[in-house]
Every structure is written in structure tokens, then in C-alpha cells.
Amino acid sequence: MNIKADFPTLIQETDYGTPESTAEKQVTLTVDGRSVTVPEGTSIMRAAMEGGVEIPKLCATDMLDSFGSCRICLVEIEGRNGTPASCTTPVGEGMIVHTQTDRLDAIRRGVMELYVSDHPTGWNEKAGTGASEFDAVAKSVGLAENRYGVEGRNHVHEDGVAPGHGSLAVDYIARDESNPYFSYDPAQCIVCSRCVRACEEVQGTFALTIEGRGFESRMVAGMHEDFITSECVSCGACVQACPTDALREKTVLEKGMPERSAVTTCAYCGVGCSFKAEVKDDEVIRMMPYKDGKANHGHSCVKGRFAYGYATHKDRILSPMIREKITDPWREVSWEEAIAYTANEFRRIQYQYGRAAVGGITSSRCTNEETYLVQKLVRQGFLNNNVDTCARVCHSPTGYGLGQTYGTSAGTQDFDSVEFTDVAVIIGANPASAHPVFASRLKKRLRQGAKLIVLDPRRTEMVKSAHVEAAYHLPLKPGTNVAVLTSLAHVIVTEGLFDEAFIRERCDWAEFQDWASFVAMPENSPEAVSKLTGVDPELVRGAARLYAKGGNGAIYYGLGVTEHSQGSTTVMAIANLAMATGNIGRPGVGVNPLRGQNNVQGSCDMGSFPHELPGYRHISGEAVRDIYESLWGVKLDDEPGLRIPNMLDAAVDGSFKGIYIQGEDILQSDPDTKHVASGLAAMECVVVHDLFLNETANYAHVFLPGSTFLEKDGTFTNAERRINMVRKVVEPKARYADWEATQELARAIGLDWNYTHPSQIMDEIAKTTPSFAGVSFDLLDRVGSVQWPCNEKAPLGTPIMHVDGFVRGKGKFIRTEYVATDERTGPRYPLLLTTGRILSQYNVGAQTRRTENSMWHSEDRLEIHPHDAENRGIRDGDWVRLASRSGETTLRALITDRVSPGVVYTTFHHPDTQANVITTDFSDWATNCPEYKVTAVQVAPSNGPTEWQKDYNEQARQSRRIKSHLEAAE
């Protein structure tokens, strides 16, 4: 396939210079003789651009509010004095604007001449890329010479003359190369403040500033620090905003400007940011956030923007490998041999142990099309329903809880909805670390005056950071979500804060009354539950009043809600709160699960669960089975298959022997590592289809090399149900895209699959799944993205759900009785461990650990309160032993009061940490989602890694051996 034909050029997005005005009133003006009609409040600059007249500019860009500092965009307006800046001057009815006159040309050239008199380009030397906006503007204003010369005061460093040693460049500041992804060259800075404003307005971190005044003015990070040591979170917004080469991606400086690009979707978190993957000579040069991306609107985080280096990391396995025993070294083989071996093994196992002895795991990292094929392989090929997915360990309670109450297993809003939110509630999530681009949008809304309520055991960044402070932080004890949420409901009901009209119209009134009588019981009052939850009742009452009566209330939640023994109950408690206060069915409100992975929504949608066919239709439904049976030509099993933990149990019992795992590292990500290990070890054919020899692969017999998101076409579905295109920008490094590998396997076991492009898979999904009926690659190419349901009723998708009524009919209130987890603290394990993510790393770290992101987070640390640390004689940075009933591990301590006394916290990005050795096998009552967020532990000083960690590392080292080609030839 000729990629170049698919995207021959670099996508250039129009920069209108200033943000869009949303005013309804239209204003008509004349720009250079052309009549232009735009909304009131639009800048002259933007109006001109919309009318096809580009006014040169340097400090203006449509991602940022106008600033008016560069003085290049000046225009003349008939009847007005002077030469106002077109970026800061709004349009007026009947205004007559001239953008090109002799006077304007002279001023623009004059300003540009001043710029180059203090800029490397004025020194007749090649500086930067020569392809910046600055270079283009210098050309467009017709600047011919620099009459000021280069002898005067300047920021440019003369070669060979060190500043202060005869050089005139007393203002010279050395280049900052500390960030692994971009460099900052102050000599090329034109002090337009676009970087500073991007950091403030778009990202919300406020890490950059202009230091000095007048000629000395220069951008600096933090308190004149290196970027890497400043508060900078490396989101890249400043680099994107910079009109010169002062801030520039190192890859661009090293390899030159990219030549071609395609719009694709980030493969990290569930925000689903759109990027332009920019390529030169079949190599990705950089990932540029795409302004038309509906989830991110041109913003990004350090992962999506920069951390794609894993795609070319030396650890990537590019050849299929097999081995008979997991103690053997790997043997590289051809695809044909690997596929044939696998097919034979699965056939043998099913013959020997029965049809149900094999299964598959779909990946939330792969495309919808790939996920669909894996479950199809299991159902059509293995003829059982033993398919599950990693959503089991994260958001399965969301599917269950929202399905029960509202009738859909997904968030109710689009991300844009946050712009209409007055009160945001964050429960068990830290979007600043895990969903950074959404966090930036939320922070922007908070800076505009919206209020925030945070329910979290930790004082997260959202509770207090630059220009953001939560109105209420409810620092609950881990495991008490239901008690706190029910007590919020208690206040709403007993203080009469509920929305009776909404409830009567949209919900079942009798069910509401039953629920209300339950939550109103005295034992559910904030005062009564405070002993369990540790939350000041007054805070609960204040938060309840604010959420109920503070305008549009929107709830955003994460795995701190779901990964509990009462995860599903908590989701229902959230759904109840939103219904009771009428916060459903319009922009600015809703219940919004923040999905952890790029396609966790999609993998759930695609029938990855053992009891559901695509579109959340139960396998027991005859009509639904009919659709697939007639299309696939097989009789489907009408009984739900095994969930992941059940597969492992069955393996230990000897009845489950073979598994095809696409893109998931269950050994690292699933709870109770020892149990997972023994389950895997008991199987006879474990097939791991992945980019790297992950931890699970230590127990694998077949390794199939995977493809990255850059190497295939397909779709991802993000947390707002948005189906985004993934586009191939480089050829698969290991020959096959993942969907092709699955197809090869399917054919080898005798299925007649003949897909030549993922679009055909999507066509099959659309044909068989009502909520996807209108989806096709053609549609996505045309409109960019759609949110399901997308069908006849909603041909362009559904941004907000339950607008005129709940999907299930009447919204259902469900009692949410608090049942304490069996995991309790006691004398032996007096502390509660909870877990989470950090900004620069992602999940088990398979990708981010193989990028420069490790500069920010090279190990997992145990956060512990100073009081608890003092009691145990632990100092900051000490090795500590972390032990639970399940096991123990060691890591280094980080003493901080972000956690409350009695609570400890760690991330799980590094396999050395083995945090899941500690976690227990308790899980959600409804969905088996593991209780990662609560484990009773003890912490004590330690000398270093445990025996288990040492043994594990040795076993991993052994199992990763690959026979050299030479040996194989012998």
C-alpha cells in the first residue's frame, strides 16, 4: 500500500488569529473591499481571515485570547484615528477596514526590522528551521534589510565570543536543553508571550512568565529555572504556540520539518485527543494536536504529544516467537509457523479438554475493529463466550451501574459540556494526572468562576493548584464512597434540595420515594456516617447544597469509584444524585466516567464481555444471536462465558488451558499477581500479542508482535462515546497490523475471513449493532468523528444522552446501602493503601517507560503522611516494606501530607514495584472489578527489594531469553 498517496501533504490548519465569537448577533463590515459578515465580538483579524484576507501577525493565534503586542497586524479603519491592532479591535457594523496601505506597510516593515535587529535571522545566519511563522511574516512584509546592523545591544550570541568577554551580547541567555522533547533558545524569542499565555489559558499550569522589562524581557520557566526543574508539565502547548524556533521540538531540529501528515487519535488515555501525526521519510517527526479534534480542540499532554518513542524502541519485538515450555528460551519463527502452531494448539486443547478450555482477551488499547475481531474469533471460532477485556479491572461497574439506572453503559455528555458547567464534582479521579487535557478544560472553566467539589482521600492537584481551588474537598477514607454519596443524598432529600419536577417527569416517582425514604434515614446522615468516612459533616452538607443548587452540576469520576467491592453501588449512587437534582439531559450536567484507556469504551461497546454481544446485548437474547448466527454461519453458545478471574481459577483447576491475549498485560495489571501467575503457568498455550515482551509474556508459549496505533487504520472510542479515526502513517514494523494477525489466526482455525481493510469490519459492526448503524469510515472521513448512538435517529451522533428521557424509559432510583469492604485495617495492617496514576506515566508503563517520560517519574514511590512515617521511623526516600494479607513488596517512601494520616498511596507504572502483589482478590459484587483502591497494609523500614521481587526479576530475565538467529540456524 502506498502511504504517500493517502496523505501526500502536511495538513495546514487555518489560524484565524483570535478565538471564535459565540454571539448570535451578526455584524457586516468591509475588509479591503470585501463584505464580511461575522458574529458580534469577532476581531477584525478573524473577520478578515474569514473573508479570505490574511493579515500578518505574530503574537496572535486563535487558541489564545488576543494580546496586541507584536504590532504587525495593524489596520486602518475609515473614520478612526491611528492604526489599531486588528487582533484586539472588534468588528463594528458598517466598518470599512483597509489592511494594506503604504502607511501600514511602512509600520510593519519598521516593526519587523526591529525584530530582526535582535534576532538570529538578522545576522544573516541560518537560525532554527527557517520555516517558522516568524520567517514567513518577515518575507510577507517585504523586509529587505536590517539598517540597525548587529553591533547594538542584542540577545544573540556571537560565535566564539563568550558573553561578558568582549561580546556585546550581555543579554545572551544560554539555550535550555533540559526538557527531553523540546529546546528553548532565548536568542530566538520575540517576547510575544504566546507560550506564557498558552501555559496559562490553554494548559492552566502557569509555569512560564516574562522576566525583566523593556529590552531585557525574556520568557523564563518557573523562577528562572530549567524547564525540567520548573512546574512545567511538558504538555507542549508553548512549543505549539511559539511563532519562532525559540521553543521547538528536538526531533524537528534534528531531523528537519515534517513533510506529510495525517489526522489520527492518541493511544493513551480515554480523552481521545486528535493529533496530526507528522512524518518525514516514513518516520514520525512529531505529534501535533489537531484544532478540529472535538475532544481536545488543539491541546495535548506530555504523553500524546511527545511519548511515542516506544513505537521505535529497541525492546519492540518484531518477529513472532514460540517455545514449548515457558522455561525455554524464545525461538524466532515466521508468521506462518507461529500462526499454524497456535491454531494447532488451540484445536488440540479444545479436542482434549473441551470447547470451553480456551478463550481470549480483547484489548482496550487496540482499535474497535481489532477488538471486534477478537471477540468474533472466540465466539465464531472457539464457539464459546470466554472473552473478556481489561475493562473488567477498571470500568465494568460503570457499565453495570449506569446500565441499571439510565439504560446505557456510558457517560452522558461530551467534553464540551464542561463549558456550561457551574459546579463540577470529581469523585475518585485525578484528571490533572490521568486525563490532563480534560483537566485543562475543566481548570479553564473553574478560572471562569465555576465551583469544584472533590471527593478523594488525597489532596490532589485539582483540590488546589495555580488559580484553582476546590470549594469543598471531602477527604474520605478509602472504601467509604457509598456512605459519603448516600449522605450527600440524605442532605439533598432532607433539606428539600431535589428537583421534584424533573423527577416526576423523567423518573419513576414511586422508586424515588422509596429511595428518598432510604437515604433520609438518620443512619445515612453526614453526622452519622462521619465516623466511618472521616469527613466533616458540615463539608458534606455544604457540598450537597452547592451541587444541588449551584446551577449546572456535572459529576466526573474515575477508578476511585469503580475499583471497589461496592464499585457498582457507587456508580448507582452517583446516578441517583444526578437524577435527584435534575442534572441530566442537557449541556453542563451529567454523569461522566473518565475512561482510563484510549479505547476502553470501544472494547466494551464491541462485545468484549462474556455475557454481551456488541452494543451491550445479552448473549441469552435469541433475536440478537440470530443476527450473528446468520451472518457468521455458526450456532452461538447462549450461556455467558468466563470472566478473566474465572478463566484463571479454571486454569488452576485444570479445565482452562489456552488463551489468546491481545494487548493486555494481565500479570501486571490484574490483582493478586501470584494467583494470575499460577493460573497462567497452569495453561498449555498462552498467546501474547503485544509490542513488547510484557510481564504476562513470561508465561507465554507464543508471542505475536503487535502494531502501534501509527501502523494501522481503525477507530478508537473515547470516554464521551466519540468514535475517532486512527490512521496508518507508517507501515507495520512487524508485517501485520493487529487485525490482520487476528485474521490470520482465524483463517488458520478454519474461518473464512476476508477483510482487506478495517473499514469493512466497521461496516459489519454497523450492520449488526443498532447504536453504530450509521457509522462508517466514509462518514468519519467527512465529519471527523461521531458520538454513538449514531443511526437513523441521530445521523451525526449523539453528544448528550437522555435529553428527552432516559434510554431505559424512566430513570431508576436504586437504594445504595453501604456495606463495608471485607478488607479492613487491624493491628497487623493498620494503614489503607490506595493507588493511582502520575502524569508522565501511563498504566503499567509498557509504553511510557520506554520514552523519555521516565525523566519525570523513574520509579513508583509510596506516599505516606509525615505522622505515619514518624511513627515508623521512616525518612523521605527510605526503602520501605509494604505488606498486606496477600503479599509484600518494597519501594521508596515519599513523605507528604497530600495523603491523610492512615492512608498510603502509590502508582503502579513500574513492574519492579509489583503493587498488585499487595492487592487482594476482593472485587465488585456485580462485576468482579477488583478492589484496587483499598488494601489494608503495614509499612516498615526495609533494606531493599523482597525475595519475591528478586525471584520474580530472575524468572522474568530467564523467560525473556531469545535464541539468536545463528543458534536457530545450527
Place this chain on the structure above:
Amino acid sequence: MSPTIYMTIYIPGDSGALALGAEKVAKATAKELAERGIAAKIVRNGSRGAYFLEPMVEVETTEGRRAYGPVKAADVKGLFDAGFLTGGQHRLALGDPEDIPFIAKQTRLTFARCGITDPVSLEDYEAHGGLDGLRKAVAMAPLDIVKQVTESGLRGRGGAGFPTGIKWKTVLDTTADRKYIVCNADEGDSATFADRMIMEGDPFVLIEGMTIAGIATGATKGFVYIRSEYPHAVATMNKAVEVARKAGVLGATVLGSPNAFDIEIRVGAGAYVCGEETSLLNSLEGKRGVVRAKPPLPAIQGLFGKPTVINNVISLASVPIIMDKGAVFYKDFGMGRSRGTIPIQIAGNVKHGGLFEIAFGLSLGEIVDEIGGGTRSGRPVKAVQVGGPLGAYFPRELFDTPFDYEEFAKRDGLIGHAGITVFDDTADMLKQARFAMEFCAIESCGKCTPCRIGSTRGMEVIDRLAAGIEPEKSLALVTDLCNTMKFGSLCALGGFTPYPVMSAITHFPEDFKPAPARVAAE
């Protein structure tokens, strides 16, 4: 002499007088009173503005006030010996201060009390007509106050000359949960001191003016942003605000009316550009003092994004008399579109330096030669810079220009904050042009390019001119640069720097001839 009747001695506490030794005079006077056992009260009044006579000591006699000056501490004993407390003759005796020509020729409306009253005595203030304007205002509808100010023709005295009433009307018409009155007291122009004098000499008139502005526009909070170089003004304003609060002039019920208004005094941090209104607002908000682009106008989105009246001290201090005596009374002074009076501040190389309040319309020549009395050095006047460091240099040929916003603009000048600096024939106008660029370079906030880079380049090119390097090219480049700065700059700092530069080049071309030629010419 009855023990209950005190004699009153006025010794200015004004910074200008203090700089000339007023504090020592006051100490010597107190010592002398103690030694002689005389029960007299020393009032630290403001200055009447005749700085060539400061420290000017006044005593209250049965025939009225009698002035002596300039008094040095060493003169005090002699003054006592001469019986100055009862108006006794002395070589420093100036007679009735109102008859001193420099004072007698003035029309004191805004400065009516300055130098006469005890600055922080509200009784004294009221005894001299203070609060009469506010009393009328509290009984009026906001729109009527705004109308009266508009009809008076009062224009912003900070330099831009924008009609005060129209600005107030915009704030009045903009609905918001909160509005502000901000007084710009960051008086940074060289040769200007009117704001300082009124804050030190009659602070209540500013408080009264701001309170009226608050009532007129619906603002309940006022800020006075005073430059840090004015510690005495800061102290006096703080004291006066406290007194006004205690007396119910400020607070929840202004003079017992339903209007609430309070004032906070804020001190700048030394940046000239914070005298530019939008930078000042940024600074007040605790941000970097850089200029904001307009629109949005501060009247619509000002301090903390709320509608804000931002006026100069003198503009606000002129409001009470307009409210008291009426729009017509005030409007009857002046000429053309410049109505009322203007406190001209005469400084530099001048014989009679000081503040001279008069109706608009006096010619520049009258001000310099007659009021100012020519140069202090006695040499001929070469140039006068009007309007601070960003004002144009006027040669004698333009001395017929009447002191009026429009008339000065016609001749490529500006009256600005009405400070004038006199230079004699030894001044090198090339150095003055360079100084303008240097001033701009030092004070530039760094936001807009013409000012940020242009001012530094301006110095460099003028240096080249001075060194005789490619003089014609350099002159052409300075002229182009001035064009870029004038039309391209974001605010008046960069935009007005070309005025002194180009006026020097235009009116004194001989100073810009290459150095050898200049030497030869001499």
C-alpha cells in the same frame, strides 16, 4: 495673651518644602517656642506652590496671614526676635501671601485650599468650603451628577484630555455586580508635582471627588494608586482616609446617605509605565505591570474585569468644586474645548518654579517669561518641554501657542499633565533626544515591539549620529523609527517618545549636524 487662644504658625509639610529644609525650620520653631514659653500651634500645611519661596512660613495675625520665606532654620531665631508671630518686619517678610504676585495671579479652584488649611483636619476642610460638593451630590440622581460633570467640560488632567463625564457615563451605563473608582496618582512625569501637592496639601478634596465619582457611577470601592516615591503623600492620604471614615464621609453610609463608598491607598513599585492606566490596573491586581490592549475599555472591563473609572488625581480633585459651584461656573473658565483651570507646573531652569493654577489659554511665552521669570541661570531660553518626558520641545518661535489641548496638538505637541521644563541656550538637543529614547528604554514594560526594541535602537542610532557615522542615513533611520514607534506602539510611552525626539530634530536641526560640522560652527 489669653492662655486659651493659640497663635498658629504654618510650616509646610509638603515634600517640596521639606526638600528645601522645612523640617529643620519646624524643629527650630518648636524649640524656639519652648524656650520662649510661647503657646503657639504649628500646623504642617501643604504648599501654596511658590517653590522659589519655600520653605514659606506663615503666621495667623489679626490682619490675616503673613508669610515669610524662603526660611532657613538659622533664620528662625531672628524671625522670633523680629516678632514675626504678630507680623513683625523681617528681611524675609513677604506680606499677605495672597498678594504675592505668583499667587495673586492664579485662579485657584482645584487648589483653593492647598497651602492654606491643615491637610488632615476635616473641620478645617469644611470651614473652607469642603464637602459642599459631596453634600449636593448625595442628594442627586447619579445621572444628574454625570451630566453636571459632562457639562462642566472637565477633561482628564492626566494627559489624554478625555472628557471625564463621558467616561463616567460609560461606567454608569455598564451593569455589573461591582464597579471601581481608581485614582491614578502614579505621577511619574518629570517636572510634575500637582498630584503630589494636592494629596499632601488637601487630601480631602481628592477623597470627596472620588466619593462623588462613586455615587455617580454606582461604584462602592475606590483605590488610590500612589507612586512609591511619594511617601509623604501616602502617609497623608492614609491619615485622611482614616479621618474621613471616622467622620462618616467614607463608609457604608456616606454622609448619612444610602450610598456606600470606601477608599484604599495602594503604593506602586517604581515603574513609570504603571502610570499608564491599564498597566496600573494590572499592578493593582497584583500582576506584572504591563499594558493591556484596549478595547476592552477600563470603563467596561477594568479592575478585576469590572467597570472602572480611572481618573487622574487632578481630574477627581476638580469635581467637588464643579458639584458645589455648578457646571457653568467651571466652564466659564478656559478657552475652546479646554474648559476650567489647569495647574501648570513650572520647572527646570526657571527663576520662579512652582505650581500655577490658571484658566486655559495663557500663552507659553507668558508662562515662561512672565510667570516663570525666565531662566534661573539668566541665559536665554532655548527650549521648553511641555507635558513631561514624552512632550515636545518648543522653541521660542512657538511661544505664542496658547495653553490648550488642541492648540498644542496642532503644533505637534501636547500639554500632558501640564508640566513644563525650561532649558537655556546651553542645552544640547541631540542629548535631549537621546535622553527621550533612553527614558523609554528604561521604562518600557517590554510588551510591544516598537517600544521594547525601538527605544534601545533609538539610543544607538542617535549615538551614531552624535559620532558622525553616516549622519544622513542615521537621521533617516531615526525618523523612520519614530514613525514606527508613534503609530505602532501599544501605549503612550512608546507612542509619544517620538514627540521629544522629532521636535528636537525639527526645531533644532543644528544640534543634529555631524560633530565636526558642529565644532566648526561654534
